[in-house]
Amino acid sequence: MKRFDMAAGSKAGIAARSRTACTMGAIGVMRVAATIGMAGLVGVLGAAWSANAAAQPAGTEGTNFIYQVRPGDTLIGVADRFMANPAGWHELQILNKVADPYRLPPGMRLRIPLARIPVTDGMARVVFVTGPARADGRALQAGMELREGARIETGAGGTVTMELGDGSRVTLPPATTMEVKRLRAFARTGLTDAVIGIGQGEVESRVAPRGTGVGRFEIRTPSLVTGVRGTRFRAGTEDGASQSAVLEGQVQARSRRGQQAVVNAGYGVSASATGALARPAALLPAPVLVPLPGPLLASHATVRWGPVAKAASYRVVVSRDAAQTELLSSQAVDGTQAALQDLPEGELYVGVSALDRLRRDADVHLGRSGQRGAI
Numbered sequence: 001m002k003r004f005d006m007a008a009g010s011k012a013g014i015a016a017r018s019r020t021a022c023t024m025g026a027i028g029v030m031r032v033a034a035t036i037g038m039a040g041l042v043g044v045l046g047a048a049w050s051a052n053a054a055a056q057p058a059g060t061e062g063t064n065f066i067y068q069v070r071p072g073d074t075l076i077g078v079a080d081r082f083m084a085n086p087a088g089w090h091e092l093q094i095l096n097k098v099a100d101p102y103r104l105p106p107g108m109r110l111r112i113p114l115a116r117i118p119v120t121d122g123m124a125r126v127v128f129v130t131g132p133a134r135a136d137g138r139a140l141q142a143g144m145e146l147r148e149g150a151r152i153e154t155g156a157g158g159t160v161t162m163e164l165g166d167g168s169r170v171t172l173p174p175a176t177t178m179e180v181k182r183l184r185a186f187a188r189t190g191l192t193d194a195v196i197g198i199g200q201g202e203v204e205s206r207v208a209p210r211g212t213g214v215g216r217f218e219i220r221t222p223s224l225v226t227g228v229r230g231t232r233f234r235a236g237t238e239d240g241a242s243q244s245a246v247l248e249g250q251v252q253a254r255s256r257r258g259q260q261a262v263v264n265a266g267y268g269v270s271a272s273a274t275g276a277l278a279r280p281a282a283l284l285p286a287p288v289l290v291p292l293p294g295p296l297l298a299s300h301a302t303v304r305w306g307p308v309a310k311a312a313s314y315r316v317v318v319s320r321d322a323a324q325t326e327l328l329s330s331q332a333v334d335g336t337q338a339a340l341q342d343l344p345e346g347e348l349y350v351g352v353s354a355l356d357r358l359r360r361d362a363d364v365h366l367g368r369s370g371q372r373g374a375i
Contacts, residue, residue, distance in 0.1 A: 057191050057212070057214060057215060058109060058213065059213070059215075059227055059228060060114065060215070060216045060218075063114055063115070064112060064113055064114065065082070065113075065117060065215055066109050066111060067082065067110045068107060068108070068109055068110075069104045069105065069106055070106060073104050074102050074103075074104065075089045075092055075093055075098055075104060075110075076101060078092065078110060081188060081189065082117055082188055082189065083116050083117060083188075084116060084117070084187075091116065092110065096108075096110050096111055117215070118188065119184040119186055120184065120187050121147070121148070121183070121185075122185045122192070122193070123183065124145070124146040124150075124162040124170075124180065125143070125146070125162065125163050126140055126142055126144045126145075126146065126160065126161070127161050127162065127163045127326070128159070128326040128327075129141060129158075129159070129160050130157075130327065130328055130329075131155065131156075131157035131174070132155030132158040133152070133153070133154045133158040133159070133160045134152070135152045136150060140152070146183075148180055148182060148183040149181075150180045151179045152172060152176075152177070152178045152180075153177045153178075154175065154176050154201070155174065155175070156174055156175060157329070158174050159172060159173055159174060159327040159330065160172045161326055161327070164183075165185060165190070165192065166208055166210060166212055167208070167210050168192060168208055168209065168214070168217065169206045169325045170204070170205050171204045171325045171326075172203050173203075173204075173330045174201075174330055176200060176201025176202060176203065177200045178196060178198055178203060179197040179199065180194070180196060180197075181197045182194055182195035182216075185215070186215045189215070191212065191215035192208070192214040192216070192217055193214075193216045194216065194217050194218070195217075195218045195220060196218065196219050196220065198235065198236060198237050202234055202235060202237070203219060203235060203236070204233070204234045204325070205217070205228070205232065205233060205234075205235075206325060207228045207231055207232070207233075219235040221235060221237035222237055222240050222242065222256075223240060223255055223272065223274070223275050224237075224244060224253055224254070224255055224256070224269075224271040225255075226263075227251060227252065228249060228251050231246065231247075231248050231249025231250065231251060231265075232247040232248040233246045233247055233251055234247070240272075240273030241271065241272055241273050242270065242271045243269070243271075244263065244269055245268035245283055246263050246266070246268065248265050249265055250264050250265065251263050253269050253271075255276065255277040256275040257274075257276065257277065259276070259277035261279070263280045266282060266283055267280040267281060267283060268281060269281075284310060284311055284356060285308060285354070286308075286352075286353070286354070287305035287306060287307075287308050287311075287336075287354055288305060288306040289304070290306070299343045299344070300339065300343060301339075302338070302340070303316065303338055303350055303352065304337040306336065307336050308354035310356060311354035311355060311356065312334075313334050313355045314333050314334075314336070314352055314353065315331070315332050315352070316329075316330070316331050316332075316333060316340075316350070317329070317330045317350070317351045317352075317353075318340055318349070319348065319349045320346065320347070320349070328343075328348070332355065338352075
């Protein structure tokens with residue numbers, strides 16, 4: 001038996017945010033608590049973490065790791081924490097034009113060359129798989145480990161979620177090809193050092209959810225590089241053009257022409273196949289979902305929502321978790337309703353986002369912003 005109890009949230013709930021540059025859309029999410037009876041959802045930075053979490057790793061800018069100074073930090077201490085040789089503080093003093101290595105102003109952004117930071121091999125674990133999905137020709141299963149160089153492909157109806165050592169998750173929807181170009185960790189701190197390449201399709205990333213920040217986390221497409229330090233965003237590519245949308249936090253995007261833009265939550269940015277970077281633009285608002293009647297005794301349902309101005313189509317996602325990192329299905333529809341099929345037993349979540357003419361959309365963030373319901 002299923003029931004949908006719809007509830008509106010404030011700002012961190014289910015509401016969706018859109019994800020691309022230009023005109024994207026946000027997601028309206030419903031919590032689908034389902035108990036089925038008879039039959040049984042080239043650049044980088046992101047910022048939006050707690051004060052503690054700002055824990056001072058602030059991602060990367062080009063070839064440098066950025067460390068945000070805390071009260072009491074010294075240049076020698078920072079070098080000892082991150083670099084192969086504590087004597088590297090001399091290099092940091094010159095690079096950052098520091099007058100007194102013992103007195104660093106809190107909040108200062110110190111640049112540390114990535115080449116001077118020792119790393120160790122990293123590993124990612126597959127935490128969720130549904131439908132056809134392969135890595136290097138092997139069928140994927142939950143629990144499998146992925147290493148640097150792995151090439152992952154999802155077929156029609158296939159989705160995969162992998163989790164890094166710091167809890168960061170990368171989710172691939174159907175029809176996506178991805179390569180783990182780099183998977184390391186800073187040797188002295190354990191901070192993630194990862195680069196993900198998208199050949200086709202898109203991925204959604206929830207980075208450093210435990211508030212630790214990252215050493216480097218980049219999503220690369222043929223025409224755009226997006227990176228973060230602790231946030232949630234989507235990036236994708238189709239026919240050479242690329243898009244990135246920020247759902248939480250802030251990122252810095254860089255096109256292959258070298259153009260850069262800082263993109264805040266609720267905005268997206270796109271780059272043409274030739275590398276021309278568009279201005280960040282607000283994402284479309286989240287659709288307002290219509291409560292489903294309950295109880296539902298079947299493994300299927302129809303979800304409806306109100307139209308969103310400027311939306312060309314809508315994306316409908318069913319997942320097992322509120323964060324929507326474990327996708328059971330994903331579909332695009334032109335109208336304001338969608339049929340949900342083969343719903344399994346258990347608590348499910350349904351998210352609907354509006355897509356603009358470039359198929360850029362927003363995503364749902366279950367917390368309290370948007371519409372939420374339970375099946």
